Amino acid sequence: MATKFENEPMLEIYIFETTQILDQLEQVVLSSEKSGSFSEDSVNEIFRFMHTIKGSSAMMLFNNITNISHQMEEVFYFIREKKRATVNHSSLSDLVLSAVDFIKVEVNKIKNFDFPDGNPDAIIELFKDYLIYIKEINEVSGEIKKPESTKKQQYYIPQEKKHRDKNSNLFKAILHFDPGCEMENIRAYTVIFGLTEFMDEITYEPPDIAENEQTSDWIRENGFHIYMKTGSTYEEIDELLNKTVFLNKLELKVAEESDFEQSARAIEPSINLDGPVIKSPLNEIETKEQVSSAPQSMISVHVDKLDGLMNMVGELVISEAMVTQNPIVASIESESFLKASRLLHKITGELQDMVMSIRMVPLSTTFIKMHRIVRDMSKKLQKNVVLELSGEETEVDKNIIEHISDPLMHLIRNALDHGIENENERLNSGKELTGKISLSAKNAGSDVLIIIKDDGKGLSKANILKKARENGLLFKPEEDMSEREIFNLILVPGFSTKADVTEFSGRGVGMDVVAKNLEAVGGVVIVESEEGVGTTITLKIPLTLAIIEGMNIKVGQSRYTIPITTIKESFRPSGKDCIMDPDNNEMVMVRGNCYPIMRLHERYDVKGAVTGFDEGIMIMVEQDEKVICLFADELLGQQQVVVKSLPQYIHNFKKIVGIAGCTLLGDGNISLILDISSLAGLRIR
Amino acid sequence: MAKNIEEEFIEEDTQKGKYLTFVLGNESYGIGIEYVTEIIGILPITEVPELPVFIRGIVNLRGRIIPVMDMRLRFKKDFVNYNERTCIIVVDIRENSVGLIVDQVSEVTNIVDEDIVDQPMLSSGVTNQYIKSIGKVGTDVKLLLDCDKLLTHHEYDMITKVGE
Numbered sequence: 001m002a003t004k005f006e007n008e009p010m011l012e013i014y015i016f017e018t019t020q021i022l023d024q025l026e027q028v029v030l031s032s033e034k035s036g037s038f039s040e041d042s043v044n045e046i047f048r049f050m051h052t053i054k055g056s057s058a059m060m061l062f063n064n065i066t067n068i069s070h071q072m073e074e075v076f077y078f079i080r081e082k083k084r085a086t087v088n089h090s091s092l093s094d095l096v097l098s099a100v101d102f103i104k105v106e107v108n109k110i111k112n113f114d115f116p117d118g119n120p121d122a123i124i125e126l127f128k129d130y131l132i133y134i135k136e137i138n139e140v141s142g143e144i145k146k147p148e149s150t151k152k153q154q155y156y157i158p159q160e161k162k163h164r165d166k167n168s169n170l171f172k173a174i175l176h177f178d179p180g181c182e183m184e185n186i187r188a189y190t191v192i193f194g195l196t197e198f199m200d201e202i203t204y205e206p207p208d209i210a211e212n213e214q215t216s217d218w219i220r221e222n223g224f225h226i227y228m229k230t231g232s233t234y235e236e237i238d239e240l241l242n243k244t245v246f247l248n249k250l251e252l253k254v255a256e257e258s259d260f261e262q263s264a265r266a267i268e269p270s271i272n273l274d275g276p277v278i279k280s281p282l283n284e285i286e287t288k289e290q291v292s293s294a295p296q297s298m299i300s301v302h303v304d305k306l307d308g309l310m311n312m313v314g315e316l317v318i319s320e321a322m323v324t325q326n327p328i329v330a331s332i333e334s335e336s337f338l339k340a341s342r343l344l345h346k347i348t349g350e351l352q353d354m355v356m357s358i359r360m361v362p363l364s365t366t367f368i369k370m371h372r373i374v375r376d377m378s379k380k381l382q383k384n385v386v387l388e389l390s391g392e393e394t395e396v397d398k399n400i401i402e403h404i405s406d407p408l409m410h411l412i413r414n415a416l417d418h419g420i421e422n423e424n425e426r427l428n429s430g431k432e433l434t435g436k437i438s439l440s441a442k443n444a445g446s447d448v449l450i451i452i453k454d455d456g457k458g459l460s461k462a463n464i465l466k467k468a469r470e471n472g473l474l475f476k477p478e479e480d481m482s483e484r485e486i487f488n489l490i491l492v493p494g495f496s497t498k499a500d501v502t503e504f505s506g507r508g509v510g511m512d513v514v515a516k517n518l519e520a521v522g523g524v525v526i527v528e529s530e531e532g533v534g535t536t537i538t539l540k541i542p543l544t545l546a547i548i549e550g551m552n553i554k555v556g557q558s559r560y561t562i563p564i565t566t567i568k569e570s571f572r573p574s575g576k577d578c579i580m581d582p583d584n585n586e587m588v589m590v591r592g593n594c595y596p597i598m599r600l601h602e603r604y605d606v607k608g609a610v611t612g613f614d615e616g617i618m619i620m621v622e623q624d625e626k627v628i629c630l631f632a633d634e635l636l637g638q639q640q641v642v643v644k645s646l647p648q649y650i651h652n653f654k655k656i657v658g659i660a661g662c663t664l665l666g667d668g669n670i671s672l673i674l675d676i677s678s679l680a681g682l683r684i685r
Numbered sequence: 686m687a688k689n690i691e692e693e694f695i696e697e698d699t700q701k702g703k704y705l706t707f708v709l710g711n712e713s714y715g716i717g718i719e720y721v722t723e724i725i726g727i728l729p730i731t732e733v734p735e736l737p738v739f740i741r742g743i744v745n746l747r748g749r750i751i752p753v754m755d756m757r758l759r760f761k762k763d764f765v766n767y768n769e770r771t772c773i774i775v776v777d778i779r780e781n782s783v784g785l786i787v788d789q790v791s792e793v794t795n796i797v798d799e800d801i802v803d804q805p806m807l808s809s810g811v812t813n814q815y816i817k818s819i820g821k822v823g824t825d826v827k828l829l830l831d832c833d834k835l836l837t838h839h840e841y842d843m844i845t846k847v848g849e
Contacts (some may be wrong), residue, residue: 349789558732604734646733647743647752649781649836656735662743662750670731670745 011110014056018107022100025049027098030371034386038079047097053103065106068120071127072099078131087187094379097372099123107464119561122632125609127676133440150599169230171237174223176310185215195240197230203227208554211324223249239276300601303398303591306359313333313355318664320348321639325667352640359399364392365404370412370439377416384434385420387412390442397450400541403521404450407514411452411537412437419456419535429532431455459529461486471495487527493516518590522625522660548643550663552636553619555600556591557607559671561641561663562633566618566676568627569636578613588629589620595620598679599631605660609633644672655681702795704820707774707787709756714787714797715820715827724790727771744776744784753784759835760815763817765817778832785835792828796820801829 028045032038038046050073057065075092102123106116109160172269177187184207192204205225206215230237238252262351323329324341374387396404420426427433435643437454461483466488468474490493493512515525523541577589578597586597597618601609610633619630641663645651660675704715705724725746726734730753732742739758743750753773758764774783800821817831 037808140820227720235723317746333694545754605736606732644750649752649783650733650736650743653736653740656733659734662731663747664745664750670750672731672733 011491012061014060015107015111015480017056018053018103020642021049021053022104024098026372027368029093029096030314030375033089033375037089040080040618043076043080047073047080050076055189058187062110062116063102064116064118064120068099068102068124068127071131072096073132075134075650078134090379092130093127095123097376099127099340101644144664169233171228171234171238173226173241173254174251175226175229175241175247177219178248179286181480185219188215188219191224191241192226193655195226199228218511223251230366245332259617261683276685282444284415287528300435306355306398310355310359313352317348317352317640317642321665322668349640356397358394359397361398361401362393363401366401366408367392367439367441369405370408372417373409373412374437377413381417381422381424383416385416386434386436388436388438389440390438394441394443394448396541400521400523402515404523404539404541407517408450408452409437409541410514411508411539412439412611414457415452415454415535415537415543419454419458421457425457444540447540447542450541451479451536452534452539453534455534457534458531458535459487459490459527460531464489468492470496484527487529490527491525514564548641548673549638550641550673552641553630553632553634554634554636554667555604555619556606558604559636559665559669560600561639561671561673562619562621562630563673563676564638566623570619572615572616573613573618590620590629595629597629597631597680601631601633603679603682621676621680622679626677628680630674641665641671641673699776702797703793704796704827705774705793706791706822707772708789708791709760709787711761711829713791713825714756715829716774716776716785717829717832718793718848719831720778721774722777722782723775725773725775725784726769727767727773727786734819741786744773746782746784749782751775751782751784755787756788757786757788774833776835778836783836794822796822796827796829 010494024630025046029044032042037098050069053067054066054073057063059071072095075095099120102118102120106118109116109118121271146345153471168532175188188204192202192213195202208215228237232240234252234254239248241250241252267584279612324345329337329341371387374385377383379384386413415437416435421429421431422438426435435455437452439450439452441450442447450586464486465474465478465481469478473492474491490511491514495512509527518525518539518541521541523539526538526540527533528536529537540643551564551566551567553562571590572588573588579594581587586599587594588597600606601611613631614631616631619632619633619635621628622631644659644663645661646659648658650656658675658679659671662670662672665671700717700719703718705721706713708714728744728746730742730744733740733752736742739755739760741753741755743752755764767786770789771785771786772790774790775782775784781790801818801820802821803818815831815834816828817834818829820827820829
């Protein structure tokens with residue numbers, strides 16, 4: 001189809017606008033459905049959305065989208081006119097959403113440069129049936145006549161038009177479209193749109209083609225009249241007009257000046273091309289919306305570019321450290337040099353913060369998507385469920401959002417499918433009939449917590465253990481397992497198979513994928529549950545992946561970096577505070593509390609490290625409420641480090657416990673970043 | 686476009702039959718020049734715990750962090766301390782950059798196909814999986830490495846899987 005390539009720049013706008021409208025539409029429908037009725041405002045809104053989509057799709061000649069939106073518009077037109085119409089809201093929402101989905105698929109095709117060729121007939125039929133049905137129940141016979149638009153219309157004409165010479169030609173054209181081509185008004189609008197570029201002035205009859213469908217009938221009967229004032233010649237115009245799609249008959253003749261003026265006066269929308277550009281206000285709401293979006297101070301940037309910027313800044317931070325921490329530099333005793341280097345440090349720091357903040361995106365878009373899932377699922381499963389969102393303004397790194405959106409969806413589905421009981425069960429257990437899933441997010445230090453909580457039947461420990469036993473996933477005696485360990489079993493790959501979905505709550509189908517996805521961004525999944533009361537799944541994800549504040553330590557010749565947020569204190573214990581139990585586990589007493597010691601040199605088999613507690617240093621770190629003391633040779637200092645992952649080749653060999661990645665130090669050496677939570681996990685259950 | 690292809694073709698052609706030779710103990714080895722990205726002197730190596738002994742650790746190659754593999758240990762020879770002749774040959778094997786530590790780099794040499802013979806099947810029945818074939822240069826013999834297998838078959842599989 002050649003048209004779509006001709007309209008390339010418009011196509012992009014079309015896709016952007018349509019996707020946006022569809023998202024808004026979806027939200028309107030969902031919120032209307034939640035409140036149990038379509039308010040007048042939302043009906044108007046939906047009507048307007050559909051109208052816009054119909055108009056732009058017709059202009060782009062995407063007929064299937066045009067048709068379906070037309071049908072939808074028709075239904076909402078009826079509802080709008082019959083203000084008190086009784087409508088079956090839920091089936092209407094279903095219908096609208098199915099149409100939205102259809103259009104989404106088509107728009108996706110367009111994005112991929114395919115022609116949207118889906119067949120909307122089935123959905124259109126449904127709409128038609130629906131329209132008949134609501135007409136019946138509202139006892140309306142015949143069509144409601146749309147009131148003729150009385151508004152004075154003004155049309156959008158590109159501003160960059162130059163005024164042509166005074167001896168411009170005047171033409172009058174009458175276009176007749178093929179009978180049965182439908183939507184003559186839109187086609188006429190396309191013609192005008194194509195012509196404006198060549199025209200100094202243009203008027204047409206009927207004037208309100210873009211908004212008023214009734215004009216189609218008029219055009220069908222009388223043809224579409226265009227009066228043009230142009231620098232182009234007769235032949236050029238003739239050629240242009242003859243390109244019109246579905247053109248049946250064209251009359252083009254030279255018009256008189258008086259003729260033109262007359263027509264211009266007769267038909268209201270005479271346009272002065274030198275005038276300001278005004279978009280035709282379809283109705284008040286739309287104008288308002290346009291005003292609100294007019295002072296556009298947002299630009300969209302490709303993530304690749306941001307990643308590139310991020311890397312550059314990372315390199316900058318490292319090289320800044322390389323320069324200012326250079327031993328030669330340290331010997332420079334110059335006040336002004338120190339000042340300058342401090343300034344450099346400050347600026348790089350701010351630059352880095354800025355880049356990080358650019359990449360931060362609120363979770364709200366991801367959260368809002370869940371409404372749709374909850375709605376569809378609760379319908380299908382015939383469970384009454386509400387989704388409560390909170391803290392959706394919490395921001396996380398763009399990369400992380402991409403990784404958590406699928407797991408979130410999965411968890412919500414799980415909660416609905418397996419967590420929330422059906423109505424009978426809920427009644428029997430004395431719960432409210434309507435199930436509740438709450439999805440919340442909050443900041444906690446350098447982490448973001450996303451909590452999915454349902455008030456369903458919870459997880460059964462006995463069943464989990466049974467299942468794990470059957471699948472041979474138990475790695476230690478059942479009696480020794482803590483509650484948390486038992487629940488974590490559902491995250492183990494191979495824990496669940498499809499067969500057990502009905503057996504017990506069935507969670508575990510794909511839960512390992514959730515855990516894996518989270519792991520990829522350095523997050524963890526925490527499962528808590530109480531049988532009969534509900535399940536809470538907490539996703540703990542780092543705020544950002546790229547740069548952390550770290551404390552560099554030395555062990556033998558190796559350097560390690562500890563994320564500063566995990567460090568509680570560092571100290572050198574006196575010999576009598578260090579104790580050893582019969583199993584050779586070392587512990588240290590600090591202010592009356594006893595903490596396990598992990599000797600890093602032992603753990604990682606580093607040679608030439610300090611072994612005496614009175615020579616090295618103890619660093620107390622805490623993560624996931626586990627406290628452990630790491631023993632190292634010495635502290636090297638605090639530094640912002642850019643987290644790099646270990647080379648893929650090493651990853652493939654082995655996942656090294658306790659090492660999260662590596663980073664470059666100021667002196668060009670490499671330091672390994674410790675993963676405190678897994679280290680602590682080695683010593684503490 | 687056509688020119689690009691042509692250039693590529695020529696480049697490919699100029700690399701054909703060229704091998705970078707290096708020394709490990711008493712033997713001389715060759716590696717296809719198309720894998721080699723650069724040769725550098727020994728760099729400070731950061732040890733990474735819990736890895737096979739032949740992977741010495743990681744190095745900072747101008748901001749890129751790459752693993753280094755000691756070829757002596759890889760081929761189960763004795764470890765020799767590094768000196769000023771020790772080199773790291775940086776190779777790109779299926780988009781994985783790996784540094785190979787060798788005793789000494791000799792030269793880039795041409796070995797035409799006629800001078801390359803399959804390695805003999807040893808009486809033990811075990812073929813050395815890292816050696817693809819044997820090249821003859823004058824009176825010398827060069828053991829030609831099979832780069833794809835250098836990360837061993839098993840490891841190589843894992844990498845492609847991750848790549849997907």
